[in-house]
Amino acid sequence: MSVTTTTHLNFRGQAREALDHYAAVTGGQVMAFTFAQGGDDADAADGAVPDQVKWGQVTAASGFSVMAYDVPPARPHSRGEDPLFVSVRGDDADEITRIFEGLAEGGVVRAPLAPAGHAPLYGMVTDRFGVTWVLDVVAPWAG
Numbered sequence: 001m002s003v004t005t006t007t008h009l010n011f012r013g014q015a016r017e018a019l020d021h022y023a024a025v026t027g028g029q030v031m032a033f034t035f036a037q038g039g040d041d042a043d044a045a046d047g048a049v050p051d052q053v054k055w056g057q058v059t060a061a062s063g064f065s066v067m068a069y070d071v072p073p074a075r076p077h078s079r080g081e082d083p084l085f086v087s088v089r090g091d092d093a094d095e096i097t098r099i100f101e102g103l104a105e106g107g108v109v110r111a112p113l114a115p116a117g118h119a120p121l122y123g124m125v126t127d128r129f130g131v132t133w134v135l136d137v138v139a140p141w142a143g
Contacts, residue, residue: 004065006057006065006066006067007065007066007067007084007086008066008067008068008069009066009067009068009086009129009131010068010069010070010071010077011053011068011069011070011071011129012070012071012073012077013049013052013070014070014129015032015052015053015056015068015069015070016032016052016053016056016070017129018068018129018131019032019053019056019057019058019066019068021102021127021128021129022058022066023058023060024102025098025099025102025103026058026060026062026064026099026102027060027061027062028058028059028060028061028064028065029058029059029060030056030057030058031056031057031058031059032053032055032056032057033053033054033055033056034050034051034052034053034054035048035049035050035051035052035053035054035070035072036050036051037054038054038055046072046073046074046075047072047073047074048072049070049072049073052070052072053068053069053070054069054070055067055069056068056069062090062095064088064099066086079130084132085124085132085133085134086131086132086133086134087133087134087135087136088133088134088135088136089135089136089137089138090137090138091137091138092137093120093121093137096113096121096135096136096137097113097121099135100113100123100125100133100135103125103127103133103135104125104127105128106127106128107125107126107127107128108125108126109123109124109125110124110125110126110132111123111124111125113135116136118136118139119136119137119138119139120137120139121135121136121137122134122135122136122137123135123136
């Protein structure tokens, strides 16, 4: 048996758009279903919006994986300030560069993708959905 962890992102009405964007950036596939597909009633206590994402995930052949859902309106939701960073690490500089550039579209580059003391390439970007991504190419000694 094996165990994996996957970053789970919470949105307020933007989960499907974010999942589609992350799939386009990484070459991954989206799997998602709505609250309606999950059997949630629009009159439920948490106010779930029937056409919003109850469960969604992007997976790519490279191993990239992220999950997301839309927090129902009756539940508190705050993105806060830097509550988490999503780390994307790889050994292919071209792939890391492509993903970085895709995430930067409409976002804010916080550290340009460039050589760093701990990695051949390192960069940080907050995407247009407010999620901060840290990307790097794994140093030969750190792999």
